[in-house]
Amino acid sequence: MNAFDYRSPRSLDEALAVLGEYGEDARVVAGGTALVTMMRQRLVQPSCLVSLRAVQGLDRIETDNGGLRLGALATHREAETSPLVRERIPVLAETFRRVATVRIRHMATVGGALAHADPNQDPPVTLLALGARVEIRGAQGSRELPLAEFFRDYYETALEPGELVTAIRVAPPPPASGAAFLKFLPRTADDYATVAAAAIVILEPDGVRCREARIALGSVGVTPLRARSAEALLAGEGLSENLLRAAGEAAKTAVDPLSDHRGSAAYKREMTAVMVGRALTQAWEAARRAAGTR
Amino acid sequence: MTFTQECTIPVARERLWDFMMEVPRVARCVPGVEAVEALEGGTYRGHFKIQIGPIRLALDGTIVVEAQDRDAWTARMRAEANDRRLGGGIRARLGLTLASAEGGTHVKIETDLAILGKIGEFGQPVIKKKADALLTEFARNLQSAVAV
Numbered sequence: 001m002n003a004f005d006y007r008s009p010r011s012l013d014e015a016l017a018v019l020g021e022y023g024e025d026a027r028v029v030a031g032g033t034a035l036v037t038m039m040r041q042r043l044v045q046p047s048c049l050v051s052l053r054a055v056q057g058l059d060r061i062e063t064d065n066g067g068l069r070l071g072a073l074a075t076h077r078e079a080e081t082s083p084l085v086r087e088r089i090p091v092l093a094e095t096f097r098r099v100a101t102v103r104i105r106h107m108a109t110v111g112g113a114l115a116h117a118d119p120n121q122d123p124p125v126t127l128l129a130l131g132a133r134v135e136i137r138g139a140q141g142s143r144e145l146p147l148a149e150f151f152r153d154y155y156e157t158a159l160e161p162g163e164l165v166t167a168i169r170v171a172p173p174p175p176a177s178g179a180a181f182l183k184f185l186p187r188t189a190d191d192y193a194t195v196a197a198a199a200i201v202i203l204e205p206d207g208v209r210c211r212e213a214r215i216a217l218g219s220v221g222v223t224p225l226r227a228r229s230a231e232a233l234l235a236g237e238g239l240s241e242n243l244l245r246a247a248g249e250a251a252k253t254a255v256d257p258l259s260d261h262r263g264s265a266a267y268k269r270e271m272t273a274v275m276v277g278r279a280l281t282q283a284w285e286a287a288r289r290a291a292g293t294r
Numbered sequence: 295m296t297f298t299q300e301c302t303i304p305v306a307r308e309r310l311w312d313f314m315m316e317v318p319r320v321a322r323c324v325p326g327v328e329a330v331e332a333l334e335g336g337t338y339r340g341h342f343k344i345q346i347g348p349i350r351l352a353l354d355g356t357i358v359v360e361a362q363d364r365d366a367w368t369a370r371m372r373a374e375a376n377d378r379r380l381g382g383g384i385r386a387r388l389g390l391t392l393a394s395a396e397g398g399t400h401v402k403i404e405t406d407l408a409i410l411g412k413i414g415e416f417g418q419p420v421i422k423k424k425a426d427a428l429l430t431e432f433a434r435n436l437q438s439a440v441a442v
Contacts, residue, residue, distance in 0.1 A: 155347045
């Protein structure tokens with residue numbers, strides 16, 4: 001590892017000032033699960049590390065207009081075990097529970113994972129399906145972006161130099177809806193997914209047909225992504241084998257996987273269809289339970 | 295790794311050729327390129343910043359124009375650049391061909407790229423995707439620069 005300055009600001013304003021002082025050579029560190037590994041591999045050699053550990057007030061998980069607001073410094077483990085998250089948006093707690101190992105979940109932060117923008121991560125997939133929004137702070141002030149506009153490229157986000165993720169805001173799923181997060185792990189339980197899929201199905205008042213579906217996918221492109229053409233097929237329809245197959249086929253056209261040791265691009269594309277079908281089935285069943293039509 | 299990229303610029307071939315053979319001017323159309331200066335003998339020195347995955351590279355290096363043939367509308371260049379901090383670098387051979395096409399000029403860029411050090415550990419598909427994104431932006435910049 002290279003020699004670097006280490007700064008530990010006590011407030012957000014102080015953190016932003018330090019980032020301004022060091023410019024692009026500074027890297028922000030929270031849990032360190034991603035950045036420290038890259039530093040040890042000498043992939044990243046910042047001249048200054050700005051630790052957010054001592055910054056107060058950024059780790060709260062709280063209600064927010066009926067939805068939830070997760071502070072950027074909340075850990076994955078806190079999101080997983082939070083009674084609020086479990087009660088209001090159980091699929092989100094379940095997604096955080098599935099990340100890596102409990103040791104990593106105790107360190108990795110909600111905001112850090114977003115800023116890292118590794119397309120293999122799990123929480124962004126579910127958050128994308130939930131239509132979450134990212135809160136960003138910079139020296140110029142605050143702004144908020146839909147998560148779909150936040151991820152730009154492989155490990156690249158809409159964050160400008162000197163900006164930080166401060167929170168993620170998630171609206172509650174509507175009534176008569178169901179959600180599921182699934183990942184295909186052919187190797188080990190703590191590995192990155194070969195394909196990850198999150199689905200949300202919102203039912204019509206009849207409690208049977210789909211009013212709206214949202215499908216998000218991870219590990220099958222340079223960013224997590226929505227399978228919008230597949231979503232469009234589902235509106236107004238009832239659950240059937242043919243429909244699931246068609247949605248899976250449509251989802252394959254949305255992905256552009258990279259070949260690696262977790263599978264070839266062609267294999268991942270095929271598995272996308274399978275995982276979308278399974279996630280939709282589970283979400284649909286959960287929605288029918290919520291609507292009382294099952 | 296070798297790859298071929300193509301784009302069409304809505305400018306006549308002669309005009310585009312003359313623009314592209316002036317390296318400092320065309321280099322400014324490449325996203326991330328800073329401060330290109332001419333040395334002697336068709337050699338240019340420049341600074342190039344690019345992000346590949348989590349790695350931000352700051353490359354210092356040279357471009358040598360090895361051959362240019364205005365009758366065949368082809369040129370060959372060689373680029374070498376290093377990132378001193380990360381201890382890696384790139385070596386590239388570039389072949390450029392301009393062909394008249396409907397509504398402008400068809401540009402073909404053939405690249406033979408070698409990546410040294412840590413950056414090379416990133417897979418070829420990632421680097422190819424990045425190169426494609428770079429070309430798209432380059433083509434757009436080139437188009438507006440030539441139009442002026």
